[in-house]
Amino acid sequence: MDRRFAANYKSMGLPPRFWFKWQRVKSALRAAFGGQEQSYETAHRMCPHCRGLIDRSAGVCPLCGASVKSPRARTGTTPGRVLGGLIPVPSTATSALVSVNIALYGISWYLTQASAAPGSPAGDTGTDAVVMVRLGAMFGRLVFAGEWWRLVTAIFLHAGLLHIAMNLWCLFDLGPTVESLFSTTKFIVFYLVTGVVGFVASLYWNRGLSVGASGAILGLIGVLIGASYHHGHLGKDYRSQLLRWVFYILLIGVVGGVFGFGTDNAAHVGGLVTGAVLGYVIPEGEPVTRAEDNLWNALALMAILIIAGSFALMALQLNRPIG
Numbered sequence: 583m584d585r586r587f588a589a590n591y592k593s594m595g596l597p598p599r600f601w602f603k604w605q606r607v608k609s610a611l612r613a614a615f616g617g618q619e620q621s622y623e624t625a626h627r628m629c630p631h632c633r634g635l636i637d638r639s640a641g642v643c644p645l646c647g648a649s650v651k652s653p654r655a656r657t658g659t660t661p662g663r664v665l666g667g668l669i670p671v672p673s674t675a676t677s678a679l680v681s682v683n684i685a686l687y688g689i690s691w692y693l694t695q696a697s698a699a700p701g702s703p704a705g706d707t708g709t710d711a712v713v714m715v716r717l718g719a720m721f722g723r724l725v726f727a728g729e730w731w732r733l734v735t736a737i738f739l740h741a742g743l744l745h746i747a748m749n750l751w752c753l754f755d756l757g758p759t760v761e762s763l764f765s766t767t768k769f770i771v772f773y774l775v776t777g778v779v780g781f782v783a784s785l786y787w788n789r790g791l792s793v794g795a796s797g798a799i800l801g802l803i804g805v806l807i808g809a810s811y812h813h814g815h816l817g818k819d820y821r822s823q824l825l826r827w828v829f830y831i832l833l834i835g836v837v838g839g840v841f842g843f844g845t846d847n848a849a850h851v852g853g854l855v856t857g858a859v860l861g862y863v864i865p866e867g868e869p870v871t872r873a874e875d876n877l878w879n880a881l882a883l884m885a886i887l888i889i890a891g892s893f894a895l896m897a898l899q900l901n902r903p904i905g
Contacts, residue, residue, distance in 0.1 A: 709739075719736050749794060771885050776797060798853055800853040807854075
């Protein structure tokens with residue numbers, strides 16, 4: 583970590599997260615009153631060898647002496663900001679995921695309303711279980727019957743407005759962070775792998791109906807937890823915040839299960855553990871070598887093709903009787 587940054591937040595007695603928030607507030611105030619806004623997002627990048635923060639334009643790491651690849655322009659992957667930099671606006675892959683989730687929720691809601699019995703509440707924001715199964719919900723009996731693609735399509739379906747609102751709120755916050763820390767290609771792979779493994783865990787714990795991006799969302803939290811182990815005291819502070827977040831999510835799941843809300847904690851834990859392993863093992867930053875770059879491009883393309891292929895298989899059985 584940059585020593586100047588460390589000295590600043592320690593001298594103020596603030597946790598790192600709140601120190602950076604405070605810097606964003608000050609930057610917003612300077613911009614509002616005609617001052618020059620400072621950037622804390624793009625001035626530094628991480629050395630892939632020693633994981634220290636170095637100048638973004640450096641060709642040699644001053645900390646370990648290793649030669650580092652010049653960063654490619656990534657204007658699309660740097661998260662935008664609104665309200666003076668306090669709220670991240672998702673970009674690139676995160677935006678695509680948000681859009682797909684919203685579109686599929688709209689389709690499922692419309693089909694639910696179209697199939698609703700006369701006199702049913704018109705303002706209902708939930709989705710029908712039969713509609714969810716037809717659109718690709720994870721349902722144990724059908725998965726074991728060969729419809730494996732449900733482990734993928736279920737990641738993009740949601741049971742109600744509150745359900746999708748909570749998941750997209752988390753994705754808005756976590757997606758740009760993971761995407762900018764690791765790269766867009768790695769982010770795509772992380773999201774699919776953790777979501778699928780979460781539903782595999784759910785499949786062997788409870789073979790009932792399950793939908794939602796929660797497993798992948800917990801997977802992103804796990805990725806950040808795993809990566810935090812490489813960043814000393816700053817990583818420890820950040821990890822404690824993430825673990826509290828995990829605790830509250832799992833607690834809400836347990837309480838929801840008691841009251842019959844059907845939260846899938848098995849998918850949560852499966853995604854979380856998988857993400858933590860990936861975040862710890864896989865280096866942060868853009869791929870360094872051409873071979874590594876080609877590998878992650880191929881893996882990301884494969885992930886996209888798996889998602890597209892899964893929805894194509896869903897479409898082929900859309901009007902078939904549910905067996």
